[in-house]
Amino acid sequence: MDRNTHPNTPISASGISDCEFCGSHGQTVYTDLADRLFTAPGNWNVKRCGNQACAAMWLDPMPAPSELGAFYETYYTHHEADERVDTTRLTTGTEATSAKVKSAYVAQKYGFPLARKSIFSSLMAAFTWLTPLRRARLDHSVMFLPAVPGGRLLDVGCGNGGNIRRLCKLGWKAEGLDFDQAAVDTVKAQGLTATCGSLTDRPFPEASFDAVILSHVIEHVPNQAETVSECFRLLKPGGRLVMLTPNVGSIGHKMMGQNWMALDPPRHLYLHTVPSMTSLLTTVGFNEPRVFSTARETAKILRASMLIADHVSEPLSKRGSWWQRRKSHLLAMAELCFLLAGNQAVGSELVAVAVKPKEATATIPAPASLRSAA
Ligand SMILES: [Zn+2]
Known part of the structure; x- marks a missing residue:
């Protein structure tokens, strides 16, 4: 590794x-990719692992951790709470019926309690299993986690607390961790619990949590093995780690190449495939993690990618043309067809679910063990 200064900036x-x-x-x-979504400095290269069975990608050169703050000065703000799919939300009319079907689905699949059972909702929920996009959204709404009544959950990189709020309603004792004090303040203002800091500060004792989640966080992390091994340490034996991250092995990336929005230089430092994510998890001690992909985010990512290809500024806030919207949905359907055909590695979003072995001891893998092994 050569430590130096980025050739085009003082980074x-x-x-x-x-x-x-x-x-x-x-x-x-x-080569020479600039920030296409915000205004972070520099032009960056991206490397791909030469091992086709791995094919992970990473930013090159890799910014020093002390420099990363500069890339987030104009990033998403975490000052306002958001509203996502909420399986616990009670409304009226067709929305209420839809909410009941959603609740019945997560009850069937993940064991969450139902306030009132209905044969109609249960039947409709069974049909949800046949609609992969809807199923992926509902699985995401519970973060792919089975019900653990009163279980303690940590949301690493919690942002404005949307996940925490939703998971608390589902019965979790959920709390957040974020390096952004404004985000932590936003979470606390909602009556929820959050800590300002980083996993590498080791802010919690060993075996504190039944579940740890990182939703689109791991790609921003410079010390991959150290971060995941700290998650391992924080979990109780039998506890689950869930990570969501863009899939650089997706069809969407193959179609859009360097314009693929989820490359997001220079904030996305490492981009995973199913094999690289599996390797990361097993190296820190998780046995047989389940790593797969979904097309939940595909249309949104592809639409923004097309706008990037057309050099449109602020692509995340633009809807794109009628044709771009149709095309993004068609391409998302193509990805979905491959997923349905059994290729679980081609969706735009990777999902990793790993269980800490019940027999796990207090042995913690050395930080950055993967790098030294390489
Ligand atoms: Zn590799």
Whole structure:
């Protein structure tokens, strides 16, 4: 690794030649990418692992951790609470019926209690199993976690607390961790619990949580193995880690190449495939993690990617043309068809679910063990 200064900016950065996850040599596939979503400084290359069975990607050169704050000065604000799919929300009319079907689905699949059972809702929920996009959204609404009444859950990178609020309603004792004090203040203002800090500060005792979630966080993290091994340490034996992250092995990425929105240079430092994520999890001690992908975010990512290709500014806040919207949905359907055909590695969003072995001891893998192994 060569530590030096980024050639086009005064940012301290290091070249990383070998893959963090398998040790194979990387090759530069994209060059001179600027920030397409916000206004972070620099032009960046992206490398891909030369091992086709891994194919993870990473930013090159890799900014020093002390430099990362500059990339978030104009990033999403976490000052306002948001509203996502809420399986606990009670409304009227068709919305109420839809909410009952959603609740029945997560009750059937994840064991959450139902306030009132209905044969109609149960029947309709069974049909949800046949609609993969809707199923992915509902699975996401409970973060792919089975019910653990009174279980303690940590949302790492909790942002404005949308996940925490929803999961508390489902019976979790959920709390957040975020390095952004404004985000933590927003969470606390909703009467929820959050801590300002980073996992690497080790702010919680060992075996504190029944579940730890990282929703679109791991791709922003420079110290991948250290972060995931700290999650391992925080989980009780039998506890679950759930991570969501863009899938660089997706059909959407293959279609859009360097314009794929989820490359997001320079904030996305590491981008995973199913094999690289599996390697990361097993190296820190998780046995047989389940890593798969969904098309939940595909249309949104592809629409923004098309706007990036057309050099449209602020692509995240633009709807795009009628044709771009139709095309993004058609391409999302193509991804979905491959998923339905059994290729679980091609959706735009990776989902990793890993259980800490019940027999796990207090042995904590050394930080950055993957890098040294490579
Ligand atoms: Zn690799």
